[in-house]
Amino acid sequence: MRVICVCLGNICRSPAAEGVLRTLAPDWTVASAGTGGWHVGDPPYGPMQKAALTKGYDLSGLRAAQFSDSDFHKYDLILAMDGQNLADIENLRPDGADTPVQLFADQDVPDPYYTRDFEGVLTMIEFAARRLIDRHALRYS
Template identity: 60%
Template structure:
């Protein structure tokens, strides 16, 4: 299964989701992340998110931000957005006939809220990681791994 995680800038939530899911899945899936904006293309994940993930044994340092593009609908089997605004931005780029499912990450962790709050603004990197881990565990169960 090829899974793409998407947030706004691809420097906090989606690279963290990529790192967490990669760690949990143990190589069973092809995983990537992207942002709906082009603000940080080529940049590493945000320092405080790297530090918070690193404290949990998850190394985000090799990752670099990239922008989501319409071609991702053909490259991935599942696209996951961190919030409703990300989902809307993703769907605006959906090519005619593309059937790739787009889901909200929190759909995989019922009762944990309707979105993954952006820690770039909330400054709650550990709280975001707690939610990302719960969602990633639910996604892994859903995929039958």
């Protein structure tokens, strides 16, 4: 399974989701990106790295990338962190690309860059990641 997690800037939610999924589903290929490109090459936001590390997820080696239409051909599933990201991703969908795009969680994952609730967002991401893994394990068993 090849998945990409997508948020706005790729410095908080999507790298956290990438780190969690890489740990919980080590047989998956997982990446992350942002719909915006202003942080390309930057590491995840310091407070998010710190919160992730306290839960055992090391995000320090990750670097922000920008989502592009070519990602529809590289991944089996595209996971948006909120409804606006999902709409922005769909606006980039090339003709003929049928890669599914869905929300990462059952609801929008709030951006902790603004809410400052890094631990709460990580807990939400962990819960959603486990559900996602369970759903896909059932689908392929």
